[in-house]
Amino acid sequence: MNTRSISFRLVAWYAGLLTTIFLLLCAVLYFDLRYFLENDLRQAQSRRARQIANTLLAHVKQSGETYVVSQTKDWFEPEINDRFIRITRGDGTLVYVSGTPQDGSFDSAEIPILAPAQTTEFSHKLKLSGGNTLLIAALNFKSDGNPDYLVEFGALLDPVESMLDHLFLQLALGLPLAVIIITAGGYLLVRRALTPVEQITRAAERITQFNLSERLPVAQTGDELERLSVSLNRMITRLDEAFQNSQRFVADASHDLRTPLTILRGELEHFAGDARLDAELRERAGSLLEEVAHLGKIVEQLFTLSRLDAGEAQTEWTRFNLAELAQTTSEQMNLLAEDKGIAISCEASQPVAVNGNRVRLKQVVVNLLDNAIKYTPQKGAIQLRVFASNGHAVLEVVDNGIGIPAAALAQIFNRFYRVDPARSADAESAGLGLAIVKSICTAHGAEVEVQSAVGQGSCFRVKLPLALD
Amino acid sequence: MVYSVVEIDKPMRILLVEDEKKVADIIVRGLKAERFAVDVCHDGQSGWEAANTYNYDLIILDLMLPGLSGTEILERVRRKNQSVPILILTARDGMADKLKNFEAGADDYLTKPFAFAELLVRVKALLRRGPVSRASVLRVNDLEIDRLSQNVHRAGKRIELTAKEYALLEYLATQPNRVFSRTMIIEHVWDQSFQGLTNIVDVYVRHLREKVDDAFPVKLLRTVRGVGYSLSDGTEA
Numbered sequence: 001m002n003t004r005s006i007s008f009r010l011v012a013w014y015a016g017l018l019t020t021i022f023l024l025l026c027a028v029l030y031f032d033l034r035y036f037l038e039n040d041l042r043q044a045q046s047r048r049a050r051q052i053a054n055t056l057l058a059h060v061k062q063s064g065e066t067y068v069v070s071q072t073k074d075w076f077e078p079e080i081n082d083r084f085i086r087i088t089r090g091d092g093t094l095v096y097v098s099g100t101p102q103d104g105s106f107d108s109a110e111i112p113i114l115a116p117a118q119t120t121e122f123s124h125k126l127k128l129s130g131g132n133t134l135l136i137a138a139l140n141f142k143s144d145g146n147p148d149y150l151v152e153f154g155a156l157l158d159p160v161e162s163m164l165d166h167l168f169l170q171l172a173l174g175l176p177l178a179v180i181i182i183t184a185g186g187y188l189l190v191r192r193a194l195t196p197v198e199q200i201t202r203a204a205e206r207i208t209q210f211n212l213s214e215r216l217p218v219a220q221t222g223d224e225l226e227r228l229s230v231s232l233n234r235m236i237t238r239l240d241e242a243f244q245n246s247q248r249f250v251a252d253a254s255h256d257l258r259t260p261l262t263i264l265r266g267e268l269e270h271f272a273g274d275a276r277l278d279a280e281l282r283e284r285a286g287s288l289l290e291e292v293a294h295l296g297k298i299v300e301q302l303f304t305l306s307r308l309d310a311g312e313a314q315t316e317w318t319r320f321n322l323a324e325l326a327q328t329t330s331e332q333m334n335l336l337a338e339d340k341g342i343a344i345s346c347e348a349s350q351p352v353a354v355n356g357n358r359v360r361l362k363q364v365v366v367n368l369l370d371n372a373i374k375y376t377p378q379k380g381a382i383q384l385r386v387f388a389s390n391g392h393a394v395l396e397v398v399d400n401g402i403g404i405p406a407a408a409l410a411q412i413f414n415r416f417y418r419v420d421p422a423r424s425a426d427a428e429s430a431g432l433g434l435a436i437v438k439s440i441c442t443a444h445g446a447e448v449e450v451q452s453a454v455g456q457g458s459c460f461r462v463k464l465p466l467a468l469d
Numbered sequence: 470m471v472y473s474v475v476e477i478d479k480p481m482r483i484l485l486v487e488d489e490k491k492v493a494d495i496i497v498r499g500l501k502a503e504r505f506a507v508d509v510c511h512d513g514q515s516g517w518e519a520a521n522t523y524n525y526d527l528i529i530l531d532l533m534l535p536g537l538s539g540t541e542i543l544e545r546v547r548r549k550n551q552s553v554p555i556l557i558l559t560a561r562d563g564m565a566d567k568l569k570n571f572e573a574g575a576d577d578y579l580t581k582p583f584a585f586a587e588l589l590v591r592v593k594a595l596l597r598r599g600p601v602s603r604a605s606v607l608r609v610n611d612l613e614i615d616r617l618s619q620n621v622h623r624a625g626k627r628i629e630l631t632a633k634e635y636a637l638l639e640y641l642a643t644q645p646n647r648v649f650s651r652t653m654i655i656e657h658v659w660d661q662s663f664q665g666l667t668n669i670v671d672v673y674v675r676h677l678r679e680k681v682d683d684a685f686p687v688k689l690l691r692t693v694r695g696v697g698y699s700l701s702d703g704t705e706a
Contacts, residue, residue: 258560259489261582266495269585272696273648282694289695293651293667296582332633332659339672362662370666 006197007190015183022178026171033167037160038135042123046137048076049121049153052087053141057149069096082156084108084134090148105132105156125157133157196225204232210311210443212240247309254303261299264292301432305415305439313360313443319467320358322393323348323386329365330384333373341379344369348386352393353467360440361464367433368397368460375458376401393464400457404450412450413438437462480506481596484523486516486542487531487558492581496529499585500592513537520546525553527595529588532559532570540573547574554595558583584650584696607642610689610703612681614642623681633658634677637670641690641700650697674698 002008056068068087078085078098082105087095097108106128123137136154196219203216215236218229271277271285330346337344354361365384372382376399385396404412408419415435441448441462452458483500487493488511497507508523510516513536520528520542528546532539543555554576559566567578577591607614613622619635621628630638636658641649651667663669674690682688691699 255560258581259492263489263491263495265582266492266499266585269696270495270498272693286694286696292582293695297667299582329662332663333669335633335676336669336672339675359660359662362660366662366666 007187007194010190011183011186014186015179018182019175019179022175026175030164030168030171034160034164037163038157041135041155041157041160042137045135045153045155046121046123046139049137049139049151051075052085052151052153053139053149057087057141057146057151058143060146060149065095072096084111084136084152084154086111086113086152088113088150088152090150095149105158106130106134111136111154126154133161196221196229200225200229200232207236208442209243209309210314212236212243243309247306250302250309251306254299254306257295257299261292261296265289265296268292298432301436304436305432308360308436308439308443311443313357313440316357316359317355318358319353319355322352322354322361322395322464323350325358325362326365326384326386326395329362330369333366333369336370337373337382340373340376342373342376342382343380344382344384346384348384350387352386352388354393354464355467356444356464357440361444364437364440364462365395365397367437368395368462371433371460372397372399372401372458375399375403388466391466393466395462395464396459398457398459403454403456403458404452405454406452409450409452413448480504481526482506482508482523483592484508484510484516484519484525484528486510486513486520486529486534486539488512488534489531492531495585496588499589503589505592513539513542517542517545520551520553521549527592528553528555529592530555530557530575532557532561532566540570543570543573543575556588556591556595584648584652586648586650586697587653590644590647590649590653607639609642609645609700610687611685612642612689612700614639621681623685628680630677630680633673634680637673638677638681638700641698645700645702646704648693648697648699654698670698 052068052072056063056071060068072085072087076083076085076098079101082101082103084098084106086097086108089095092113094113100107107130110128111126111134120140120142121138123135126134126136128134133156134154135157136152138153139151141149141151196217200216203214207214207216215233216229218233219226268285268289272282272289274282326348327346330344334344369382369384376382380400382400383396383398385394385398387394404419408417411417412419413434416431417435418431437460438448441464444464446462446464448460448462450458450460483505485493485496485500485507487496487509490511493509493511497509500507508519508525510519513534515536516530516534517537530539530542534542539557539559543557546553546555555574556577556579557570557575558579558581559570560581570578576595579588579591605616607616611624615621616639621630621635621638637654640654640657651670654670655663655667658673659669674692678688678690682690687703689701689703691701693699
């Protein structure tokens with residue numbers, strides 16, 4: 001999964017944020033409820049302690065301690081109601097303590113007698129050996145003319161704790177479930193929102209120089225994505241226009257140059273072939289004719305490029321063996337290499353089937369070999385290799401020639417680009433050979449790349465899709 | 470009028486429809502030097518009228534014409550069911566154009582800028598309606614080329630040639646003394662993908678020279694600078 005994709009980041013943020021909010025909410029709920037319930041219990045106990053003090057102990061002088069004890073037992077029935085009640089005098093001697101409740105949840109004897117405190121009312125929690133917790137509210141009873149008493153009234157905290165535990169469990173189980181549902185829902189929503197983006201991307205990827213007339217799908221939703229696709233379409237329209245203009249320019253220029261070239265060539269041929277003229281004049285005419293031929297070649301290659309731009313290489317496709325094509329081409333060009341003492345070795349024994357325009361792909365081999373021969377010094381070596389690799393047909397032309405400077409590598413396939421304008425080997429070429437190679441490759445959905453080191457040689461590699469069986 | 474016999478003395482009559490006056494001039498001059506009678510029209514309308522009125526042995530048509538286009542003239546001539554051979558001259562050489570015009574009834578097609586030699590070869594081929602020479606043995610001076618066995622002898626001595634060298638020599642020998650441009654040779658001996666690679670012709674001619682000429686005092690392979698190569702039969706200076 002791509003962690004940098006918009007959908008991933010959106011869902012991650014959204015899920016993270018919601019989880020945090022949920023956690024906070026649960027914590028507040030849990031602790032607030034806990035505080036509320038404990039407090040409630042505590043107040044109930046101290047209310048009862050106050051009841052004993054105000055209604056019974058206030059009249060202890062008249063009624064006597066025995067009456068207080070019997071009344072307390074009657075009212076609260078501590079053994080039945082699981083309550084703890086203890087009344088002690090100010091000097092620490094016991095007046096009354098409730099017995100062990102019927103369910104045996106605590107043992108009253110276990111609860112220590114507190115040293116008399118200064119505060120009138122206080123409470124404390126007591127962890128018992130049986131694992132239960134007792135919440136005890138205590139009251140220091142002082143009144144003029146009466147002895148001091150300490151009234152303690154306690155209740156088990158366990159019902160509250162078990163309720164809180166249950167809530168905690170519910171939250172702990174519910175939260176991950178909620179997060180999962182939220183994340184899944186968020187993912188689906190984001191996916192739905194981003195589907196048009198996916199469609200626009202796919203449509204944009206299909207657009208190449210050969211189908212600039214196509215447009216991206218526009219979802220009529222009135223949202224940001226509609227605006228995006230509309231403005232992308234406008235951009236493609238402008239690209240299309242610019243591309244057509246430059247294409248038309250090349251086509252027109254190469255077309256319009258042909259007529260004057262025909263005239264120049266025709267007139268000069270007359271001079272060159274007229275035996276009545278003196279030899280030097282004819283020689284000069286011949287020299288001019290060579291230049292006219294060179295110009296003609298540039299015009300021809302420009303025209304070839306403009307036809308390739310117009311999609312010519314995408315017609316007349318056949319399925320053929322690239323290895324065999326490379327082999328015959330290298331044989332046909334061998335003499336050109338031998339003339340410079342260069343050996344061409346061709347490694348293309350395995351058949352490699354591709355689909356394409358055979359004439360144009362042959363031109364790729366011719367141009368690459370011609371280039372290699374041109375830039376490899378006497379006694380050099382050129383290797384031509386064709387093989388299948390990872391679903392691609394690969395054609396490599398490797399030489400040990402002068403190489404290409406790193407700064408020039410990126411521009412080597414540009415029209416009229418020359419590594420060194422002063423280089424003599426370039427003089428007769430137009431600087432269009434590699435541009436033609438690139439254009440033919442593009443039309444075949446092929447990649448062409450170059451690696452080179454100055455003084456060591458170059459490697460041109462063409463990667464074509466293999467023909468499927 | 471019935472032509473039952475081709476009149477040898479009567480020059481072949483050619484109609485040239487070409488709006489570029491200078492291009493027309495060059496073609497007319499060249500064709501006249503080859504003893505053809507040539508009529509020239511500089512626009513489509515008069516071209517069609519001339520083609521409609523007279524019986525020509527060959528029509529050379531430019532495609533981009535003011536008035537009526539070359540393709541329209543071609544279609545009109547063919548609709549009248551005329552069997553006159555038509556050679557198209559054009560500054561466009563897209564495959565689609567070529568096919569369209571062949572379908573409309575063009576017999577041959579030449580792209581500008583062309584060497585006059587190319588035009589002449591095509592004109593002559595169209596007028597004769599067939600290969601220039603069908604002889605099984607070509608003889609040029611003391612050179613003998615057997616087209617069936619592909620054996621080459623000079624002054625009785627066997628010369629070993631590679632397939633491409635042989636094809637090149639045979640092509641030059643079909644018309645001795647005629648200059649063949651590098652483009653013509655490339656198209657005939659190699660194929661379209663070698664277009665623009667004319668230096669390959671120079672290399673082959675040099676190899677051919679070593680085998681055919683070096684050992685003999687009379688040199689048959691000639692270079693005409695800027696134009697091309699020819700095989701001389703030794704009669705011309």
